[in-house]
Amino acid sequence: MTQNFQNSDYESKSPGKSSAEETLRLLAELPPPADLTDRVHHRLAREQAKPIRRGFWALWLPSQRLQFAAAAVLVVAVAGSTWTVYHSHPQAGPKAGANTQVTPALHPDASSGGFGTAGAERVPPTLNPIKVPPAPKKKPSASKTGKPSPKKLATPTAAATQ
């Protein structure tokens, strides 16, 4: 049994114990109300008579440990599916060494009306650009009648000048 304060020699030498602490001791010894225990018993009986509330989880998982385990499984499942979805898609950035097509950046004032890259088109790196063959140049035929070009009219021929 531990030594009590009042029996200790240490405390008996302390200042102010005899007069001041006597007041606190008197305060600590004030008797409780006579029917305190009855009222506490009554309150506890009322509290125990209340039906035990059981939540939705308790219907099929009565133990708190099971509920915690189920919640943990749900969290792991959500985290795992999120990770899977994120890593299954190809990354947007170009891979090193890959044949990529660089989209030229448009000048801000060129076509977007000052909205930066609002008019830019993203070309997926996986998409092969369609190469359109250049249109064949047609040589102007002699039989073709048309208006002479203004250039020809402006430059006089050598015969005319002579």
Added chain:
Amino acid sequence: MEIPTTAAMKPTDSKAQFDPISDSRVEDAGVAIAALVDEYAGTLYRVAYSVLRNAADAEDAVQETYLRVLRHRNSLGEIRDPRVWMVRIVWNVVLDRKRRAKTRPETDDVADLARMLPASGLTAEERVASAQHHEHVLRAVAQLPEKEQRVLILSAFEELSSVEIAQILGTTESTIRSRLFRARNLLSNLLSHSRSVR
């Protein structure tokens, strides 16, 4: 005091913990808590009253303490010293209430409290002088730092040892002793200062 141990209050095996609480176990725990009420309600009330200094608030604190015990009825068998455990609960309840009441203006009820303290065998003049002395002491205690004040209040309970006070306040016995020494020094200085002013 030994808590009346029943089959339901003994530590259960892991398999039994997954079973829902049966009605018989609830009844057994109710019997144990009723025994705790008969044994410690008075002590808890006095502890609560020494801090709150209001009969209704102290009784509310005691009831709340037993409601908390009721919530932990399944682990009552694991409690080594129910008296210290319950005093610790009521102490926390009381401090929580006092903290919440700080927002309200405190009533100056020290003089009323000083008149309530027993003064048997004294003449009328001596009673008045005794009440004044108690009032001065209570006002001086109220001026102490919080930690010292708490130790001093709990040390006034003869049934609580220094080790038990340390358990209640969640600290070591040496800390309790040093705080008590400091509290007594400060209280002595405050009282001598008030005497010199008078």
